[in-house]
Amino acid sequence: MEGESKQMAGNILGNNMVNVTGKIVNDLEFSHELYGEQFYNFILEVPRLSDVKDMLPITISNRLFEGINLGPGTRVKIDGQLRSYNRQSPNGGKNRLILTIFARDIMVVSDDEYIKNPNEIFLDGFICKDPVYRTTPFGREISDLLIAVNRPYSKSDYIPVIAWGRNARFCEKLKVGDRIKLWGRVQSREYQKRGENNEIITRTAYEVSITKMEKANKDELISTEQ
Incomplete structure (x- = not known):
């Protein structure tokens, strides 16, 4: 039974x-402590192919960086998962969906070390809201989705996703409950509100x-390989 539980947890870890x-x-800023393990947050600047850079939030355990100096300017490679949680509004307003990359491994790399794809993500999850298809003022097709990705112990991460062009048109056919696999990148963007x-x-x-994306069989076992 214990072996089966570990195998199941490993399979679920492979979907994110x-x-x-x-x-x-x-x-690094202290975030919280759980069972004696301390977690910290920082922002990682990740380049795109263009001049734009994504500013991505990272959460990391102190057990991962013992003996490593993680200060501003340090270049690192991180393997992990994209996690979500709800932050309650202090004034009793709507909860906010907060995303962070939860580090499972970290490595310091040199500034001149070439990384072909510095920002990659693979998700295997389920559509949990009807996709919204629209066109931008410049005529580009775009679809907005919300994907539920299972975690061990009956938890799920809810991740906003956007698709462009032919992928956006493909999303028009998707329904709540459909299972999809997708490949892409995590990106940041600033917006203003009143x-x-x-x-x-x-x-x-x-x-x-x-x-890249594809519709998957709901009964298909989740693979641990990307």
């Missing part, structure tokens, strides 16, 4: 895999941008 390489931009006192607040949203 992130690999990012970039530079740390701030000092606060309670009409002040303009700038926030950062995180989402997965799809480069």
Whole structure:
């Protein structure tokens, strides 16, 4: 029974895999402690093929970086998972969906070390809201999705996803409950909203941008390989 449980947990871990390489931009900030293990947050600057850089949130256990100096400017490669949780509004407003890359392994790399794909993610999950298809003012097709990705112990991560072009058109056929596999990158974008006192607040949203996707069989076993 114990062996089966470990195998099941390993399979579920394989449905959410992130690999990012970039530079740390701030000092580590203490997040929380769980069963004696301390967790810290920092922002990782990850380059795109263009001049744009994604500023991605990282959560890491102190047990992963013992003896490693993780300060601003340090270039690291991180393997992990994209996790979500709800943050309660202090004023009793709507909860916010918070995303972070939960590090499972970290390695310091040199500045001149070439990384072909510094930002990759694979997800295997289920559509949990009807896809929204639209076109941008420049005529580009885009679909917005929300994917539920299972975690061990009956937990799930809810991850916003966007698809472009032919992938966006493919998403029009998807329904709630459909299982999909997707490959892409984690990206950040700033947006503005108006606060309670009409002040303009700038926030950062995180989402997965799809480069490849396919519909999967609901009964198919989740593979641990990407």
